[in-house]
Amino acid sequence: MKQFKTIFLFEFGSYLKNKAFLIITAIILLAVIAVPCVPTVAGLIRKPESERETSDTRKAAVVSDILTPEILARYFSGTSFEFMSNADQAEEIMENGGYKFLLEADETDYTIYMNNVNIDSFAMLGNVEDMLRELRMKSLMKEYGLDEEAINDIYSIEITGRVRTSEGAADEEGYFQNYIYAYVLLFLLYMVMVLYGQQIVVSVVTEKSSKAMEILITSAKPLQLMFGKVFGVGLAGLLQFFSVLAAGAVSFSINGIFWADMYFADALDNVQEVAAASGMEEFVNILAAPVSPMLFVYLGIFFILGFFIYAFLFAAFASTASRIEEGNTVVAVPMLLIVVGFMGAIFGMMVPGAMFVKVLSYIPFTSSMVMFMRVCMGSAGALQAWISIVILAVSVVLCAYLGAKVYRTGVLMYGKPPKFAEIFKIFLKAKV
């Protein structure tokens, strides 16, 4: 055990002391912190404080007989409108009055004058058309003889609904709420496993090719060597990854309001309305909706177990290579498993009930991603999830044990890397 601690500290320490590692981490951290700040800084530069419009008032001009302040407020909250008599010399009017746009509208036709066209322009056009359509529909309904009350009834229709799945234990809105998280988290899982799995491979093969292995193998038990390395490198990598993630999250949440400002350019306490106005309602709802903390528990469990099962496989297979060039070829099998897992999970999001998806969610080499996806989407309940977790945990231990056997023999083998069948024979015969 003491050997493990020594090896772990050595591997972990040397990773952290590695200049390249530190520099790259620092650069990424900086980028991740700086990028969300861009709109903030840009916003501050564009308009000096004194002239800067307060974020909750935009001014616009409108030329129309049919539009009322009430309906304008409803569709363009946070914008104050000034009525003009006509739209002649629209540019002058806009510049003199500092208007964002000038809208000229009658019952079925409109023209909008803007300084430039950007992303929220399209959303705005949609709003204008919806607004005019509403007016037109109401006036038609009156023509057809509907009274005020009837019209109000029509406009206040509410439909409620829910989704229930045969296996799901997530709440009714599970599906919709969590699919974005599933996508993002799956991708992160995949990235981390591949990235840091590779680090382990490089570390093992470098030790072999520099013949450091000759000394190490005479000084410590192979099991300790493998574990020390996997945990040491793994931890350093995860630290790097999560610090970058955390920095990004913090930076984004601080600067997030300015992103909203740039794109929605409206009152920030009206995120919902703003989102509705620009058609991004669904997206915002999903992000803002409360996420069950259990999701993060599952994420943590699957992440850790998944990482280690691949890490041990990577270490074991890598030990059969003698040179860096061989490094990538020998770990083809574990890489394939990760890819299959990832693809299975993504595909399974579209066909959650498919048999192959269910099967993959229990096979330990792919379950970390596929079962996690199923949990996110609500197509697997707690029972299924925990069965899969137990299988996965047992498999991690098995892989560690078998991996150590292969490691022990593999590290002393130079020359052509053995084929998979030979590796299998080693599993059976070698002592740990």
Add this chain to the structure above:
Amino acid sequence: MKMELRNIEKSFGQKKVLENVSFSAEGGRALGFLGRNGAGKTTAIRIIMGIFLQDSGQVLVDGAPIAQSTARIGYMPEERGLYPKKKIWEQIVYIGELRGLTAPQSKKRAEFLLDKLEASEYIDKRLDTLSKGNQQKIQLAIALIHDPEIVILDEPFSGLDPINAAILKRTVEELVGYGKIVMFSSHQMGYVEEFCRDICILDKGAIVLSGDLDQIKKSYPRSRIRVVPAGVPEAFRERLKTAPFSNILEDVTEERGAFFLKLRAAKDKRALLAALSDFDVDSFLVLEPTLEEIFLEKAGNQNEAV
């Protein structure tokens, strides 16, 4: 202290690598462990160290099976290797800790060894910035960090300049002087002859010769004589073709003014001496076989190209 290998057998798959290998090494007397490349030396060493398990046979220390976990064996492999990009100091201390020393103990030993090997000035340097010879000194320090009782050195002198070779020699002599078991594997027969009282030759997985070197040499007939005549070689050369020389000599070769005479029988040495009394000679030397000659005879194949 005595280490013994008894009837060690080892195969890798179909290939038999060690066959009925038995030899012993005693403390205070270095053992020269010789063999061609691929003879099985490294495998035997790895079995001693417990990296490989033998198929059958025993490794004993003072009569009892070696306890790999506690046995203190220091090994300097032929394939030198460590972390090229790390500092020397870090690596030595790390290996020391792995072998059971505490960090402070390891540091103290490291300092002591580096000082002794005259490599203290490199303490803070990266391994790959050192010359080959200096890297080797570091390897030796690592082999000895935990003050092992059994020391196995594989080609320790290769690539060393005379100064560093002398430092190494001194260190090995000290180890032997302390009564440690020292196993020495090298192709540089000169060094082996200097240090080792015992030798053991491995060829194609089997022991072809083992025992006390002096006795082995004595067991060879002393039938080779080196004579350097005082005068012109031509006269001497012609004379050798006639009696009594032609009767007692089996073979004559010449090399740079020296004549190598091979007697038909070792007992004819006195007859030769008598026959030479007519001549003025500068040098008369009875040659004992060199280790190289013994090795070539036992492990070489006369018909193979070198």
